[in-house]
Amino acid sequence: MERDFLGFINDNHLFGPTDRVLLAVSGGLDSMVMTELVHRIGQPFAIAHVNFGLRGEESNADARFVQNKAEQYGVPFHLTQVDTKAVAEERGISIQMAARELRYAWFRQLLSENNYACVATAHHLNDVLETVLLNFTRGTGIAGLHGIAVNQNQVVRPLLFASRDQLVAYYEANKLTHREDSSNPEDKYARNRIRHHVVPVLTELNPALWQTFPRTVDRLRAAETLLRTELERSWQEISEPWGEQTLLRSDKLLSLSELPFRLSEWLKPFGFMVDQVEQMTNALTQSVGQQFLSPTHRIIHERNGLVLEPLRLAPDYEIRLTDWPSAAINVTGHFALAVQLIDKPDNIPTNPAVACLDADKLTFPITIRPWRQGDRFRPLGLNGHKLVSDLLNDLKLSRSERERTAVLLSGDSIAWVIGRRIDHRFRITPTTQRVCQLTLLNRL
Structure with missing residues (x-):
């Protein structure tokens, strides 16, 4: 396992042998396996743990467990405690989303303050499959179908080469210890339902799933790269910047194949929704004057095409x-x-x-x-x-x-x-x- 682990790190250029890596450690089996592997390859590292305060004394016991492990490994330990429920209510988001935002914001702070090369999380192949299935059910572009990025914005996932069963086998062979989250067996969350009920069926249908699935993900990532290249090329062809405005010429738009998809991908960063894009596509062959609003931008159908511009309040001065x-x-x-x-x-x-x-x-x-x-x-x-x-x-x-x-x-x-x-x-x-x-x- 150590050889495969190091090979995956080197193949994907996650970090160098002397880089100081910050490990995001929950105390669960996956993160304890990652910590042991990083220790075994001789990588300099520190441990960070977030106490989300969601399970009372159980959460506090998790924090103490991880701190003790950091002391046993003889590495720096970082701990923060947050009121996740209060933040979720204040921001009007789910508890899971609040926990994610709080977690990664704190990691970014630690990276900056301590000069760590990156933060490593313990996501593995099962997490990727669960994410792909979740995204598929919610509606997604091709990016959502390749799941979790290996290396993105100083966040690395060095276990994405391994399945959960492989991690369990390594855990048992090396007699490691961990803390079990009492919510894991519950079907309260969509991810848990997929983990408990959908993935077992898929592995039954295809016993070689964990060999074929990584190849599928690699192909999807390659397809996305080609797609992004084509989208960028055609955007340059049909767009004409003019100050804060961008003109998307109707004659060139109408000559493109799969126009609704292209428009949807181009305009997604500006906050436009899929149903609006369908209306814009129809507007190109209708009379001018229609406008479409996102939270930050608007598009106006003018005589020569669609004009994209930042959303401004009506001028008000005297x-x-x-x-x-x-x-x-x-x-x-x-x-x-x-x-x-x-x-x-x-x-x-x-x-x-x-x-x-x-x-x-x-x-x-x-x-x-x-x-x-x-x-x-x-x-x-x-x-x-x-x-x-x-x-x-x-x-x-x-x-x-x-x-x-x-x-x-x-x-x-x-x-x-x-x-x-x-x-x-x-x-x-x-x-x-x-x-x-x-x-x-x-x-x-």
């Missing part, structure tokens, strides 16, 4: 000026305006980012704010008034561009839809003496 400032007007997080009072220019700029207004027709206070539904102004060259919303629609602006549009008001009248169009009433005329030139420094 700047009131009683005089023209000497420096640029900064609307923090949105844009800035440079202000110049000049003589009437020979040529009026045609750039929509520059507005030349008759300074003597502007009255204070000058207000800068987001446009609102119902806002009206008189566009340059027109006799009648027009809704700002109609102007933005005529310009074929995307939803996010419309939302970021602001207006500059003279008193109660809109003088400029910033970056879009000035109001006819504030234009430069032959009688204009002074010009207020406003320049949008950051495009909306």
